Amino acid sequence: MSVLKLGVPSKGRLQEKTMDWFADHEIKLSRTGSDREYSGAVSGVDGVELVMLSAGEIPKELKAGRIHLGVTGEDLIHEKLPLWEREVVNLQKLGFGHADLIIAVPKGWIDVDCIEDLDAVCAQFRTNHGYRLRIATKYHNLVRGFLRARGVADYQLVDSQGATEGVVKNLTAEAIADITSSGETLRANHLKILSDGLILQSQACVFGSFAADWSDDAKTAFGAIAAKTGWDVTKLKG
Structure with missing residues:
Protein backbone atom coordinates (compact mmCIF):
# COMPACT_ATOMS: atom_id res chain seq x y z
CA MET A 1 0.00 0.00 0.00
CA ALA A 99 1.59 38.23 5.57
CA ASP A 100 2.45 40.83 2.94
CA LEU A 101 5.81 40.81 1.19
CA ILE A 102 6.70 44.48 0.80
CA ILE A 103 9.53 46.89 0.04
CA ALA A 104 10.27 49.42 2.77
CA VAL A 105 12.68 52.34 3.01
CA PRO A 106 13.74 54.68 5.85
CA LYS A 107 10.95 56.96 7.02
CA GLY A 108 13.38 59.85 6.70
CA TRP A 109 13.41 59.49 2.90
CA ILE A 110 10.57 62.00 2.59
CA ASP A 111 10.85 62.28 -1.20
CA VAL A 112 10.68 58.51 -1.73
CA ASP A 113 7.10 57.28 -1.85
CA CYS A 114 6.93 54.79 -4.76
CA ILE A 115 9.02 52.42 -6.87
CA GLU A 116 9.74 55.15 -9.42
CA ASP A 117 11.23 57.27 -6.61
CA LEU A 118 13.28 54.29 -5.44
CA ASP A 119 14.63 53.83 -8.97
CA ALA A 120 15.83 57.44 -9.00
CA VAL A 121 17.42 57.04 -5.57
CA CYS A 122 19.24 53.89 -6.73
CA ALA A 123 20.84 55.74 -9.63
CA GLN A 124 21.85 58.69 -7.45
CA PHE A 125 23.11 56.42 -4.68
CA ARG A 126 25.57 54.67 -6.98
CA THR A 127 26.85 58.01 -8.26
CA ASN A 128 27.35 59.29 -4.71
CA HIS A 129 28.76 56.16 -3.07
CA GLY A 130 30.37 54.12 -5.85
CA TYR A 131 28.31 50.98 -5.16
CA ARG A 132 24.71 49.92 -5.64
CA LEU A 133 21.99 50.57 -3.08
CA ARG A 134 21.50 47.46 -0.95
CA ILE A 135 18.12 45.83 -0.34
CA ALA A 136 18.11 43.18 2.39
CA THR A 137 15.81 40.20 1.92
CA LYS A 138 15.51 36.43 1.96
CA TYR A 139 13.08 36.54 -0.99
CA HIS A 140 15.63 37.04 -3.77
CA ASN A 141 13.59 35.58 -6.63
CA LEU A 142 10.37 37.41 -5.83
CA VAL A 143 12.06 40.76 -5.21
CA ARG A 144 14.26 40.54 -8.30
CA GLY A 145 11.30 39.67 -10.51
CA PHE A 146 9.15 42.44 -9.03
CA LEU A 147 11.80 45.13 -9.54
CA ARG A 148 12.76 43.88 -13.00
CA ALA A 149 9.14 44.17 -14.13
CA ARG A 150 9.16 47.80 -13.01
CA GLY A 151 12.44 48.71 -14.67
CA VAL A 152 14.55 48.99 -11.51
CA ALA A 153 18.05 47.61 -12.10
CA ASP A 154 20.67 49.66 -10.25
CA TYR A 155 20.55 47.88 -6.86
CA GLN A 156 21.96 44.80 -5.15
CA LEU A 157 20.23 42.24 -2.97
CA VAL A 158 21.91 41.23 0.27
CA ASP A 159 20.81 38.12 2.10
CA SER A 160 18.98 38.46 5.40
CA GLN A 161 17.51 35.40 7.11
CA GLY A 162 16.24 37.11 10.25
CA ALA A 163 15.59 40.47 11.95
CA THR A 164 15.59 42.08 8.51
CA GLU A 165 13.94 45.26 9.81
CA GLY A 166 17.09 46.05 11.79
CA VAL A 167 19.60 46.02 8.94
CA VAL A 168 19.04 49.64 7.93
CA LYS A 169 19.75 50.84 11.46
CA ASN A 170 22.83 48.61 11.51
CA LEU A 171 24.01 50.14 8.20
CA THR A 172 24.20 46.80 6.38
CA ALA A 173 21.49 47.80 3.86
CA GLU A 174 19.62 50.91 2.77
CA ALA A 175 16.20 49.30 2.21
CA ILE A 176 14.45 45.99 2.90
CA ALA A 177 12.00 43.58 1.29
CA ASP A 178 10.32 41.43 3.92
CA ILE A 179 7.01 40.05 5.10
CA THR A 180 4.85 42.02 7.49
CA SER A 181 1.43 41.50 9.03
CA SER A 182 0.70 44.56 11.17
CA GLY A 183 3.59 46.85 10.21
CA GLU A 184 4.43 47.51 13.85
CA THR A 185 8.01 46.22 13.60
CA LEU A 186 8.60 48.38 10.53
CA ARG A 187 7.37 51.47 12.34
CA ALA A 188 9.47 50.64 15.40
CA ASN A 189 12.52 50.58 13.12
CA HIS A 190 11.55 53.86 11.42
CA LEU A 191 10.73 52.26 8.07
CA LYS A 192 7.84 52.94 5.69
CA ILE A 193 6.29 50.78 2.98
CA LEU A 194 6.41 52.21 -0.52
CA SER A 195 2.92 53.11 -1.77
CA ASP A 196 3.22 50.58 -4.61
CA GLY A 197 5.70 48.32 -2.85
CA LEU A 198 3.42 45.33 -2.23
CA ILE A 199 5.06 42.33 -3.90
CA LEU A 200 2.78 39.53 -2.73
CA GLN A 201 -0.12 38.96 -0.34
CA SER A 202 0.45 35.57 1.25
CA GLN A 203 -1.38 33.16 3.51
Missing part, protein backbone atom coordinates in the same frame (compact mmCIF):
# COMPACT_ATOMS: atom_id res chain seq x y z
CA SER A 2 1.35 3.44 -0.99
CA VAL A 3 0.19 5.90 1.67
CA LEU A 4 -0.53 9.54 1.00
CA LYS A 5 2.00 11.78 2.74
CA LEU A 6 0.77 15.06 4.21
CA GLY A 7 3.46 17.58 5.19
CA VAL A 8 2.61 20.16 7.87
CA PRO A 9 4.73 22.76 9.72
CA SER A 10 6.66 21.15 12.55
CA LYS A 11 6.12 23.86 15.16
CA GLY A 12 4.64 27.22 16.10
CA ARG A 13 1.32 28.88 15.44
CA LEU A 14 1.28 27.70 11.84
CA GLN A 15 1.28 24.10 13.06
CA GLU A 16 -1.41 24.81 15.66
CA LYS A 17 -3.66 26.58 13.17
CA THR A 18 -3.16 23.80 10.62
CA MET A 19 -4.17 21.14 13.13
CA ASP A 20 -7.21 23.21 14.15
CA TRP A 21 -8.27 23.61 10.51
CA PHE A 22 -8.12 19.88 9.80
CA ALA A 23 -9.88 19.13 13.11
CA ASP A 24 -12.71 21.41 12.00
CA HIS A 25 -13.03 19.12 8.97
CA GLU A 26 -13.11 15.92 11.08
CA ILE A 27 -9.47 15.01 10.43
CA LYS A 28 -7.29 14.86 13.52
CA LEU A 29 -3.56 15.48 13.18
CA SER A 30 -1.41 14.76 16.24
CA ARG A 31 2.17 14.23 17.34
CA THR A 32 3.09 10.69 18.29
CA GLY A 33 6.28 11.61 20.18
CA SER A 34 7.74 14.53 22.12
CA ASP A 35 7.80 18.13 20.89
CA ARG A 36 11.31 17.46 19.58
CA GLU A 37 10.24 14.49 17.49
CA TYR A 38 8.83 15.06 14.03
CA SER A 39 6.45 12.14 13.79
CA GLY A 40 2.68 12.26 13.83
CA ALA A 41 -0.56 10.43 13.22
CA VAL A 42 -3.74 11.06 11.27
CA SER A 43 -7.20 9.87 12.27
CA GLY A 44 -10.48 10.42 10.49
CA VAL A 45 -9.17 9.14 7.13
CA ASP A 46 -7.27 5.98 6.26
CA GLY A 47 -4.03 5.67 4.32
CA VAL A 48 -2.49 9.04 5.29
CA GLU A 49 0.93 9.55 6.88
CA LEU A 50 1.72 12.82 8.68
CA VAL A 51 5.15 14.30 7.96
CA MET A 52 6.32 17.26 10.06
CA LEU A 53 8.72 19.65 8.36
CA SER A 54 9.74 23.28 8.57
CA ALA A 55 7.50 25.48 6.45
CA GLY A 56 10.54 26.36 4.33
CA GLU A 57 11.25 22.69 3.53
CA ILE A 58 7.75 21.86 2.34
CA PRO A 59 8.04 23.49 -1.13
CA LYS A 60 11.10 21.41 -2.10
CA GLU A 61 9.52 18.23 -0.73
CA LEU A 62 6.42 18.89 -2.84
CA LYS A 63 8.55 19.61 -5.91
CA ALA A 64 10.51 16.38 -5.43
CA GLY A 65 7.30 14.39 -4.92
CA ARG A 66 8.37 13.11 -1.51
CA ILE A 67 5.08 14.36 -0.05
CA HIS A 68 1.70 14.44 -1.81
CA LEU A 69 0.21 17.38 0.09
CA GLY A 70 1.83 20.17 2.07
CA VAL A 71 0.79 23.16 4.16
CA THR A 72 2.98 26.24 3.79
CA GLY A 73 2.85 29.91 2.87
CA GLU A 74 2.27 31.19 -0.65
CA ASP A 75 5.37 33.37 -0.21
CA LEU A 76 7.59 30.31 0.28
CA ILE A 77 6.08 28.45 -2.66
CA HIS A 78 6.49 31.41 -5.02
CA GLU A 79 10.04 32.13 -3.81
CA LYS A 80 11.41 28.60 -3.81
CA LEU A 81 9.52 27.30 -6.87
CA PRO A 82 9.73 29.97 -9.60
CA LEU A 83 7.76 27.64 -11.91
CA TRP A 84 5.40 26.65 -9.12
CA GLU A 85 2.26 26.39 -11.27
CA ARG A 86 3.88 23.52 -13.19
CA GLU A 87 4.93 21.70 -10.00
CA VAL A 88 2.16 22.18 -7.45
CA VAL A 89 -1.50 23.16 -7.29
CA ASN A 90 -3.08 25.36 -4.64
CA LEU A 91 -5.93 23.27 -3.26
CA GLN A 92 -7.06 25.44 -0.36
CA LYS A 93 -6.40 28.88 1.09
CA LEU A 94 -6.59 28.30 4.83
CA GLY A 95 -7.40 31.80 6.07
CA PHE A 96 -4.47 32.18 8.47
CA GLY A 97 -0.76 32.91 8.32
CA HIS A 98 -1.47 36.17 6.50
CA ALA A 204 -1.07 29.52 4.48
CA CYS A 205 -2.43 27.11 1.87
CA VAL A 206 -2.62 23.40 1.14
CA PHE A 207 -0.63 22.54 -1.98
CA GLY A 208 -0.66 19.29 -3.93
CA SER A 209 2.37 17.86 -5.71
CA PHE A 210 2.25 16.90 -9.39
CA ALA A 211 5.50 14.91 -8.99
CA ALA A 212 4.30 12.61 -6.18
CA ASP A 213 3.40 8.97 -6.83
CA TRP A 214 -0.36 9.20 -7.11
CA SER A 215 -1.01 5.49 -6.81
CA ASP A 216 -4.55 4.16 -6.54
CA ASP A 217 -4.15 4.02 -2.75
CA ALA A 218 -2.95 7.63 -2.58
CA LYS A 219 -5.82 8.76 -4.81
CA THR A 220 -8.30 6.93 -2.59
CA ALA A 221 -6.92 8.63 0.52
CA PHE A 222 -6.98 12.00 -1.24
CA GLY A 223 -10.59 11.41 -2.22
CA ALA A 224 -11.46 10.69 1.42
CA ILE A 225 -9.83 13.97 2.51
CA ALA A 226 -11.51 15.86 -0.33
CA ALA A 227 -14.91 14.53 0.74
CA LYS A 228 -14.42 16.20 4.12
CA THR A 229 -12.76 19.40 2.92
CA GLY A 230 -14.56 20.04 -0.35
CA TRP A 231 -11.37 20.03 -2.45
CA ASP A 232 -11.63 19.51 -6.19
CA VAL A 233 -10.20 16.03 -6.82
CA THR A 234 -9.75 16.73 -10.54
CA LYS A 235 -6.96 19.24 -9.79
CA LEU A 236 -4.63 16.32 -9.05
CA LYS A 237 -6.00 13.79 -11.50
CA GLY A 238 -3.12 11.56 -12.60
Whole structure:
Protein backbone atom coordinates (compact mmCIF):
# COMPACT_ATOMS: atom_id res chain seq x y z
CA MET A 1 0.00 0.00 0.00
CA SER A 2 1.35 3.44 -0.99
CA VAL A 3 0.19 5.90 1.67
CA LEU A 4 -0.53 9.54 1.00
CA LYS A 5 2.00 11.78 2.74
CA LEU A 6 0.77 15.06 4.21
CA GLY A 7 3.46 17.58 5.19
CA VAL A 8 2.61 20.16 7.87
CA PRO A 9 4.73 22.76 9.72
CA SER A 10 6.66 21.15 12.55
CA LYS A 11 6.12 23.86 15.16
CA GLY A 12 4.64 27.22 16.10
CA ARG A 13 1.32 28.88 15.44
CA LEU A 14 1.28 27.70 11.84
CA GLN A 15 1.28 24.10 13.06
CA GLU A 16 -1.41 24.81 15.66
CA LYS A 17 -3.66 26.58 13.17
CA THR A 18 -3.16 23.80 10.62
CA MET A 19 -4.17 21.14 13.13
CA ASP A 20 -7.21 23.21 14.15
CA TRP A 21 -8.27 23.61 10.51
CA PHE A 22 -8.12 19.88 9.80
CA ALA A 23 -9.88 19.13 13.11
CA ASP A 24 -12.71 21.41 12.00
CA HIS A 25 -13.03 19.12 8.97
CA GLU A 26 -13.11 15.92 11.08
CA ILE A 27 -9.47 15.01 10.43
CA LYS A 28 -7.29 14.86 13.52
CA LEU A 29 -3.56 15.48 13.18
CA SER A 30 -1.41 14.76 16.24
CA ARG A 31 2.17 14.23 17.34
CA THR A 32 3.09 10.69 18.29
CA GLY A 33 6.28 11.61 20.18
CA SER A 34 7.74 14.53 22.12
CA ASP A 35 7.80 18.13 20.89
CA ARG A 36 11.31 17.46 19.58
CA GLU A 37 10.24 14.49 17.49
CA TYR A 38 8.83 15.06 14.03
CA SER A 39 6.45 12.14 13.79
CA GLY A 40 2.68 12.26 13.83
CA ALA A 41 -0.56 10.43 13.22
CA VAL A 42 -3.74 11.06 11.27
CA SER A 43 -7.20 9.87 12.27
CA GLY A 44 -10.48 10.42 10.49
CA VAL A 45 -9.17 9.14 7.13
CA ASP A 46 -7.27 5.98 6.26
CA GLY A 47 -4.03 5.67 4.32
CA VAL A 48 -2.49 9.04 5.29
CA GLU A 49 0.93 9.55 6.88
CA LEU A 50 1.72 12.82 8.68
CA VAL A 51 5.15 14.30 7.96
CA MET A 52 6.32 17.26 10.06
CA LEU A 53 8.72 19.65 8.36
CA SER A 54 9.74 23.28 8.57
CA ALA A 55 7.50 25.48 6.45
CA GLY A 56 10.54 26.36 4.33
CA GLU A 57 11.25 22.69 3.53
CA ILE A 58 7.75 21.86 2.34
CA PRO A 59 8.04 23.49 -1.13
CA LYS A 60 11.10 21.41 -2.10
CA GLU A 61 9.52 18.23 -0.73
CA LEU A 62 6.42 18.89 -2.84
CA LYS A 63 8.55 19.61 -5.91
CA ALA A 64 10.51 16.38 -5.43
CA GLY A 65 7.30 14.39 -4.92
CA ARG A 66 8.37 13.11 -1.51
CA ILE A 67 5.08 14.36 -0.05
CA HIS A 68 1.70 14.44 -1.81
CA LEU A 69 0.21 17.38 0.09
CA GLY A 70 1.83 20.17 2.07
CA VAL A 71 0.79 23.16 4.16
CA THR A 72 2.98 26.24 3.79
CA GLY A 73 2.85 29.91 2.87
CA GLU A 74 2.27 31.19 -0.65
CA ASP A 75 5.37 33.37 -0.21
CA LEU A 76 7.59 30.31 0.28
CA ILE A 77 6.08 28.45 -2.66
CA HIS A 78 6.49 31.41 -5.02
CA GLU A 79 10.04 32.13 -3.81
CA LYS A 80 11.41 28.60 -3.81
CA LEU A 81 9.52 27.30 -6.87
CA PRO A 82 9.73 29.97 -9.60
CA LEU A 83 7.76 27.64 -11.91
CA TRP A 84 5.40 26.65 -9.12
CA GLU A 85 2.26 26.39 -11.27
CA ARG A 86 3.88 23.52 -13.19
CA GLU A 87 4.93 21.70 -10.00
CA VAL A 88 2.16 22.18 -7.45
CA VAL A 89 -1.50 23.16 -7.29
CA ASN A 90 -3.08 25.36 -4.64
CA LEU A 91 -5.93 23.27 -3.26
CA GLN A 92 -7.06 25.44 -0.36
CA LYS A 93 -6.40 28.88 1.09
CA LEU A 94 -6.59 28.30 4.83
CA GLY A 95 -7.40 31.80 6.07
CA PHE A 96 -4.47 32.18 8.47
CA GLY A 97 -0.76 32.91 8.32
CA HIS A 98 -1.47 36.17 6.50
CA ALA A 99 1.59 38.23 5.57
CA ASP A 100 2.45 40.83 2.94
CA LEU A 101 5.81 40.81 1.19
CA ILE A 102 6.70 44.48 0.80
CA ILE A 103 9.53 46.89 0.04
CA ALA A 104 10.27 49.42 2.77
CA VAL A 105 12.68 52.34 3.01
CA PRO A 106 13.74 54.68 5.85
CA LYS A 107 10.95 56.96 7.02
CA GLY A 108 13.38 59.85 6.70
CA TRP A 109 13.41 59.49 2.90
CA ILE A 110 10.57 62.00 2.59
CA ASP A 111 10.85 62.28 -1.20
CA VAL A 112 10.68 58.51 -1.73
CA ASP A 113 7.10 57.28 -1.85
CA CYS A 114 6.93 54.79 -4.76
CA ILE A 115 9.02 52.42 -6.87
CA GLU A 116 9.74 55.15 -9.42
CA ASP A 117 11.23 57.27 -6.61
CA LEU A 118 13.28 54.29 -5.44
CA ASP A 119 14.63 53.83 -8.97
CA ALA A 120 15.83 57.44 -9.00
CA VAL A 121 17.42 57.04 -5.57
CA CYS A 122 19.24 53.89 -6.73
CA ALA A 123 20.84 55.74 -9.63
CA GLN A 124 21.85 58.69 -7.45
CA PHE A 125 23.11 56.42 -4.68
CA ARG A 126 25.57 54.67 -6.98
CA THR A 127 26.85 58.01 -8.26
CA ASN A 128 27.35 59.29 -4.71
CA HIS A 129 28.76 56.16 -3.07
CA GLY A 130 30.37 54.12 -5.85
CA TYR A 131 28.31 50.98 -5.16
CA ARG A 132 24.71 49.92 -5.64
CA LEU A 133 21.99 50.57 -3.08
CA ARG A 134 21.50 47.46 -0.95
CA ILE A 135 18.12 45.83 -0.34
CA ALA A 136 18.11 43.18 2.39
CA THR A 137 15.81 40.20 1.92
CA LYS A 138 15.51 36.43 1.96
CA TYR A 139 13.08 36.54 -0.99
CA HIS A 140 15.63 37.04 -3.77
CA ASN A 141 13.59 35.58 -6.63
CA LEU A 142 10.37 37.41 -5.83
CA VAL A 143 12.06 40.76 -5.21
CA ARG A 144 14.26 40.54 -8.30
CA GLY A 145 11.30 39.67 -10.51
CA PHE A 146 9.15 42.44 -9.03
CA LEU A 147 11.80 45.13 -9.54
CA ARG A 148 12.76 43.88 -13.00
CA ALA A 149 9.14 44.17 -14.13
CA ARG A 150 9.16 47.80 -13.01
CA GLY A 151 12.44 48.71 -14.67
CA VAL A 152 14.55 48.99 -11.51
CA ALA A 153 18.05 47.61 -12.10
CA ASP A 154 20.67 49.66 -10.25
CA TYR A 155 20.55 47.88 -6.86
CA GLN A 156 21.96 44.80 -5.15
CA LEU A 157 20.23 42.24 -2.97
CA VAL A 158 21.91 41.23 0.27
CA ASP A 159 20.81 38.12 2.10
CA SER A 160 18.98 38.46 5.40
CA GLN A 161 17.51 35.40 7.11
CA GLY A 162 16.24 37.11 10.25
CA ALA A 163 15.59 40.47 11.95
CA THR A 164 15.59 42.08 8.51
CA GLU A 165 13.94 45.26 9.81
CA GLY A 166 17.09 46.05 11.79
CA VAL A 167 19.60 46.02 8.94
CA VAL A 168 19.04 49.64 7.93
CA LYS A 169 19.75 50.84 11.46
CA ASN A 170 22.83 48.61 11.51
CA LEU A 171 24.01 50.14 8.20
CA THR A 172 24.20 46.80 6.38
CA ALA A 173 21.49 47.80 3.86
CA GLU A 174 19.62 50.91 2.77
CA ALA A 175 16.20 49.30 2.21
CA ILE A 176 14.45 45.99 2.90
CA ALA A 177 12.00 43.58 1.29
CA ASP A 178 10.32 41.43 3.92
CA ILE A 179 7.01 40.05 5.10
CA THR A 180 4.85 42.02 7.49
CA SER A 181 1.43 41.50 9.03
CA SER A 182 0.70 44.56 11.17
CA GLY A 183 3.59 46.85 10.21
CA GLU A 184 4.43 47.51 13.85
CA THR A 185 8.01 46.22 13.60
CA LEU A 186 8.60 48.38 10.53
CA ARG A 187 7.37 51.47 12.34
CA ALA A 188 9.47 50.64 15.40
CA ASN A 189 12.52 50.58 13.12
CA HIS A 190 11.55 53.86 11.42
CA LEU A 191 10.73 52.26 8.07
CA LYS A 192 7.84 52.94 5.69
CA ILE A 193 6.29 50.78 2.98
CA LEU A 194 6.41 52.21 -0.52
CA SER A 195 2.92 53.11 -1.77
CA ASP A 196 3.22 50.58 -4.61
CA GLY A 197 5.70 48.32 -2.85
CA LEU A 198 3.42 45.33 -2.23
CA ILE A 199 5.06 42.33 -3.90
CA LEU A 200 2.78 39.53 -2.73
CA GLN A 201 -0.12 38.96 -0.34
CA SER A 202 0.45 35.57 1.25
CA GLN A 203 -1.38 33.16 3.51
CA ALA A 204 -1.07 29.52 4.48
CA CYS A 205 -2.43 27.11 1.87
CA VAL A 206 -2.62 23.40 1.14
CA PHE A 207 -0.63 22.54 -1.98
CA GLY A 208 -0.66 19.29 -3.93
CA SER A 209 2.37 17.86 -5.71
CA PHE A 210 2.25 16.90 -9.39
CA ALA A 211 5.50 14.91 -8.99
CA ALA A 212 4.30 12.61 -6.18
CA ASP A 213 3.40 8.97 -6.83
CA TRP A 214 -0.36 9.20 -7.11
CA SER A 215 -1.01 5.49 -6.81
CA ASP A 216 -4.55 4.16 -6.54
CA ASP A 217 -4.15 4.02 -2.75
CA ALA A 218 -2.95 7.63 -2.58
CA LYS A 219 -5.82 8.76 -4.81
CA THR A 220 -8.30 6.93 -2.59
CA ALA A 221 -6.92 8.63 0.52
CA PHE A 222 -6.98 12.00 -1.24
CA GLY A 223 -10.59 11.41 -2.22
CA ALA A 224 -11.46 10.69 1.42
CA ILE A 225 -9.83 13.97 2.51
CA ALA A 226 -11.51 15.86 -0.33
CA ALA A 227 -14.91 14.53 0.74
CA LYS A 228 -14.42 16.20 4.12
CA THR A 229 -12.76 19.40 2.92
CA GLY A 230 -14.56 20.04 -0.35
CA TRP A 231 -11.37 20.03 -2.45
CA ASP A 232 -11.63 19.51 -6.19
CA VAL A 233 -10.20 16.03 -6.82
CA THR A 234 -9.75 16.73 -10.54
CA LYS A 235 -6.96 19.24 -9.79
CA LEU A 236 -4.63 16.32 -9.05
CA LYS A 237 -6.00 13.79 -11.50
CA GLY A 238 -3.12 11.56 -12.60
